[in-house]
Amino acid sequence: MTSPIENGRGSLNSKSLVQGHRFALSKIYDVAIVGAGIVGLATVLELTTRYPRLRIIVLDKEKQIANHQSGHNSGVIHSGVYYRPGSLKARFCVQGAADIVRFCQSHKIPHAICGKLIIATVEDQRPALEELHRRAIANRVSGVRILGPEELREFEPHATGVAALLVPGAGITAYRRVAEKFAELALAAGAEIVTESEVHAIRANNGDFLLETSSGEIQSRFFINCAGLHSDRIARMTGAQLPVRIIPFRGEYYQLSPEKSALVRSLIYPVPDPRFPFLGVHFTRRITGEVEAGPNAVLAMRREGYRKSDFSVEDVSDQLSFPGFWRMAAKYWKTGCAEMYRSFSKPAFVRALQTLIPEIGEADVVPGGSGVRAQAVDRT
Structure with missing residues (x-):
């Protein structure tokens, strides 16, 4: 049996999560939130908790909540x-890490504190690893320490490296389940969440905001933009002059075969390349027990481009017309080409994984899912 949150319909304490609801033009809200991902849903839950008398509505263009970044991630x-x-x-x-663990405990959402290793595979990476250790201490991340090769293998017997940073408090959960619980609690507190309601325009109206959507017009005193992959476009609808633009990067995963999943106990990451704003391909044990390998980070030709073949003229034009895109391309083109090569070459992808776990072979991994990251790129 599906829940109201899962299929976008149904009721909870007389408040519905509905699809394509036609708004009453006379109704004015105190707060309108665009985007029913985990950020938008956390926002509405916090507002309903602090200010229970506010009339709040959340709008999302998709049939389901948490349909993009919130539902396409590794759950770390x-x-x-x-x-x-x-x-x-x-x-x-x-x-946030402490808060999400407490929330999962309170609401019986599956999660686990499994720990993480960030591994330096060669001596040249040791200074960067030590810098991560310094940052972790400064940020008051508890329990972090540097491990040598033998200690590393005590924690992850099949991993290899010259040193590793142990982060014992790292964990995993199912963020779609978290988002669904946020929505359930917000609905129970009196908020409204309306799916299949795409925002087409935002206008000023006597000091309020008038939002033109595919479900009609609504008026709100305050407006909060939580639109993720489309957040820059929503912001521009208000007349804002933005110094940034969202550039989408697709992350592609492989999944370890059931026979090889025992090679990974927790989370195994490389020392990130400081020249690139991503963390590198890594191993993630999911809350369901499977082990994912990845993701890479390749430029997507569509903001919701989960497949290599996905293409949008509007989205590509948005990228190419932004000066910051060309500056980013000039700075990272070598790394970008390497990521693209790994996207089309399974042997190259596996070679990257073998730097962390040498036992992994091409036969041990099968194609998995993908996600698209909204990278906010500025003009510089």
């Missing part, structure tokens, strides 16, 4: 190792 609960000390990313990651 990151710990705050990578971010510059004192930055908002560092603060929010450390606090």
Whole structure:
């Protein structure tokens, strides 16, 4: 039996998660949130908790909530190792990790604190590994320490490297389940969530916002943009002059065969390449027990381009017309070409995995899913 959250219909405490709902033109909301991914749903839950009298509506163009980045990710609960000390990313990651674990515990959402190894496979990577250790300590990530080759194998017997950073508090969960629970609680608190309602325009109206959607018009005192892959376009609808544009990158995964999944106990990451804003191909044990390998990071030709063949003239034109795209391409073209090569070459992908677990062979992995990351690129 499917839940109201899973199929986009049904009711919960007299409030519906409905599809294509036609709005009453006379109804004015206090807050309208565009985007029913995990960010938009966390936002509506927090607002309904703090301000229960507010009339809040969440709009999403898809049939289901959490349909894109929130539902296409590896499920990792990151710990705050990578971010510059004192930055908002560092603060929010450390606090968010603790919050999400407590939330999963409170609502019986599957999760596990399995730990993570970030492995330096060659001596040249040791300084970068030590810098990650320094950042983790500065960000107050608990329990982190450097391991030597023998200690590394005690934690992950099939992995190899010259040193590793152990992050014992890293974990995994099912973020779509988290998003569904956010939605369920927000609906119970009186919020409205309407799917299949794409926003086409946003206008000012006597100090309020008038949102033109595929389900009609709504008026709201406040507007919050949580539109993920389309957040820059939604922002431009308000007349905002943005210094950034969303550039989509597809991440493609392989999955270890059931016979080889025992090679990975937890999360195994490489030391990230400082020249590239991604973490590199890695091994992730999912909450369901499967082990994913990946992702790579290749430029997508469509903002929701989960397949290599996906293409959108509008999305590609958006990329090519933005000066920041060309500066990014000039800076990262070598790494980008290597990522593209791995996308089309299974042997090349497997060779990257073998730097972490040499036992992995081409026969041990099968194509898995994919996700698209909204990379906010500025003009510089």
